[in-house]
Amino acid sequence: xxxxxxxxxxxxxxxxxxxxxxxxxxxxxxxxxxxxxxxxxxxxxxxxxxxxxxxxxxxxxxxxxxxxxxxxxxxxxxxxxxxxxxxxxxxxxxxxxxxxxxxxxxxxxxxxxxxxxxxxxxxxxxxxxxxxxxxxxxxxxxxxxxxxxxxxxxxxxxxxxxxxxxxxxxxxxxxxxxxxxxxxxxxxxxxxxxxxxxxxxxxxxxxxxxxxxxxxxxxxxxxxxxxxxxxxxxxxxxxxxxxxxxxx
Numbered sequence: 001x002x003x004x005x006x007x008x009x010x011x012x013x014x015x016x017x018x019x020x021x022x023x024x025x026x027x028x029x030x031x032x033x034x035x036x037x038x039x040x041x042x043x044x045x046x047x048x049x050x051x052x053x054x055x056x057x058x059x060x061x062x063x064x065x066x067x068x069x070x071x072x073x074x075x076x077x078x079x080x081x082x083x084x085x086x087x088x089x090x091x092x093x094x095x096x097x098x099x100x101x102x103x104x105x106x107x108x109x110x111x112x113x114x115x116x117x118x119x120x121x122x123x124x125x126x127x128x129x130x131x132x133x134x135x136x137x138x139x140x141x142x143x144x145x146x147x148x149x150x151x152x153x154x155x156x157x158x159x160x161x162x163x164x165x166x167x168x169x170x171x172x173x174x175x176x177x178x179x180x181x182x183x184x185x186x187x188x189x190x191x192x193x194x195x196x197x198x199x200x201x202x203x204x205x206x207x208x209x210x211x212x213x214x215x216x217x218x219x220x221x222x223x224x225x226x227x228x229x230x231x232x233x234x235x236x237x238x239x240x241x242x243x244x245x246x247x248x
Contacts, residue, residue: 001100002043002099002100002104002105002106002107003106003107003126003127004045004096004106004107004109004119004124004125004126004127005040005041005106005107005108005109005125005126005127005128005129006109006111006116006119006125006127006128006129007037007108007109007110007128007129007130008110008111008129008130008131008143009023009026009028009130009131009132009133010130010131010132010133010143011025011026011132011133011135011136011137011140012132012133012134012135012136013136013137013138014142014143014144015137015139015140015141015142015143016111016112016113016140016141016142016143017053017112017140017141018137018139018140018141019139019140019141021049021052021053021056021141023053025133025135025137026131026133027133027163027165028131028165029161029162029163029165030162031161031162032131032161032162032165032167037108037129040105040106041068041105041106041107041108042067042068042069042104042105042106043068043069043070043071043099043104043105043107043108044068044069044070044071044107044108044109044110045070045071045073045095045099045107045108045109045110045115046070046071046072046073046109046110046111046112046115047072047073047074047111047112047114047115048072048073048074048075048076048077049112049114049141050110050111050112050115051072051074051085060083061083061084063083063084063085064083064084065084066084068108069086069099070084070085070086071085071086071087071088071095071099072085072086072087072088073088073089073090073092073095073115073118074087074088074089075089091118091122092115092118092119092122092124093122093124096124109125111143112141112143113141113142113143113144113145114145116143116144117144117145117147117148120144120148120149120151121147121148121149123149123151123172123174125151125172126171126172127156127169127170127171127172128153128168128169128170129167129168129169130143130167130168130169130170131165131166131167132165132166132167132168133163133164133165134163134164134165151172152172152173153170153171153172153173154170154171154172154173155168155169155170156169156170156171157169
């Protein structure tokens, strides 16, 4: 699946731009390159303010000739494709689902902070790529404005560059599915003997071996010692006793 990667340069105090949108405090040292990152993405999503700041700095053709599809999320500009950009009023979830239907590389979430907040609220951010420069600007546009739930990430990479810049990469730490209740019940009745499984119905307990299904007479022993089950099976199988969990 195509990942959503939130990647930006930020100040030590977490700002991506000054109040007027200027990013004059950001820099790229000689030993750092965005080239490897750009090879992994072919689509970019940005907010209206970030788009207008880019146009202000580079002109109307700021996004022309790029080997990347640009999507601008906006509630004020009319939707449609123009000037090498697709303007859309879709929600983050709707836009992400539409882009992911097409084959391609990962998707770069360029910001700004308000758009990043909406993607974090929808839990759509898969990775963070942050370039932290050693300066405190005191005020500005934050990368992570308040208003989204707690999200945990695992550190993938931590690199230091010249002039005090630090590059950090994180991956979203999502909880793995624990399976259905039926699967949990089946796991509790699993036998440690290879190829032997138990399951219970209202009237009996059965065991399953390859090709054969045999009903068993089960005697539960419940004194102070750990409960055990006595399995009486027809010949030529051998009767044996196995420790099992308490009766449910």
